[in-house]
Amino acid sequence: MASAVRLVISGRSIELWPFEESFITDTYLSWLNDRALMRYSRQRHAHHTRDSALAYLRSFDGSSNRVWAVRRRVDRLHIGTMTAYVDPGDDVADIGILIGHPAARGKGLGQEAWGVAMDHLFRGEGIRKVTGGTSALNTAMVRIFLHWRMQLEGIRREQESIDGRPADALLFGMLKTEWEQCHPQPIAAFGERGR
Numbered sequence: 001m002a003s004a005v006r007l008v009i010s011g012r013s014i015e016l017w018p019f020e021e022s023f024i025t026d027t028y029l030s031w032l033n034d035r036a037l038m039r040y041s042r043q044r045h046a047h048h049t050r051d052s053a054l055a056y057l058r059s060f061d062g063s064s065n066r067v068w069a070v071r072r073r074v075d076r077l078h079i080g081t082m083t084a085y086v087d088p089g090d091d092v093a094d095i096g097i098l099i100g101h102p103a104a105r106g107k108g109l110g111q112e113a114w115g116v117a118m119d120h121l122f123r124g125e126g127i128r129k130v131t132g133g134t135s136a137l138n139t140a141m142v143r144i145f146l147h148w149r150m151q152l153e154g155i156r157r158e159q160e161s162i163d164g165r166p167a168d169a170l171l172f173g174m175l176k177t178e179w180e181q182c183h184p185q186p187i188a189a190f191g192e193r194g195r
């Protein structure tokens with residue numbers, strides 16, 4: 001990272017940092033290439049290298065899309081990534097998440113990161129609607145959608161082939177008005193952090 005200060009979105013236990021080249025480590029690449037972890041992700045079909053990860057990062061340059069590193073607040077351990085594909089014409093964003101670090105999985109951090117990103121997009125960036133999608137077999141992700149009271153808006157029947165078996169793809173969405181009704185107080189803070 002070139003300079004010492006970054007604009008960071010914080011929750012209680014996690015922070016979302018602008019994803020930079022220095023986050024592309026062997027550990028990070030090992031998550032992307034972990035077949036079991038990525039079983040339900042579209043990324044499962046690809047092999048990831050430092051070059052492909054860098055090219056992916058560069059694809060965000062000059063766009064309205066966002067890519068964040070998810071870090072554990074207590075020690076700033078890099079535990080995953082989040083993306084937001086923002087359509088500024090319609091003020092909507094489609095978000096995705098990966099919590100890869102073995103020490104961080106299954107501890108509620110993915111769930112928190114998802115809510116923090118939604119809160120920031122709605123309150124900080126004026127996004128009107130946030131969507132997300134996953135395989136119906138991805139129990140952890142479906143529980144995250146339901147925890148944040150996103151609504152099931154569509155089912156793409158047998159859209160995916162997981163371990164050789166057809167599986168439905170579920171599409172969830174939430175409006176800013178619905179979010180603010182559920183969460184009258186912000187759950188994300190936005191501010192500068194020294195690295």
Ligand SMILES: CC(C)(COP(=O)(O)OP(=O)(O)OC[C@H]1O[C@@H](n2cnc3c(N)ncnc32)[C@H](O)[C@@H]1OP(=O)(O)O)[C@@H](O)C(=O)NCCC(=O)NCCS
Binds near residue numbers: 038096111112134141
């Ligand atoms: C899906 C993912 C983000 C979950 O992150 P996580 O931090 O490990 O999950 P959390 O600890 O926040 O748990 C979220 C919910 O899923 C449940 N859960 C966690 N791991 C689970 C598992 N392996 N099987 C079933 N349920 C699980 C939790 O109990 C929790 O539900 P609850 O609040 O109703 O108890 C993570 O597994 C991941 O990155 N997977 C690979 C990429 C991916 O599939 N992304 C989703 C597409 S956008």
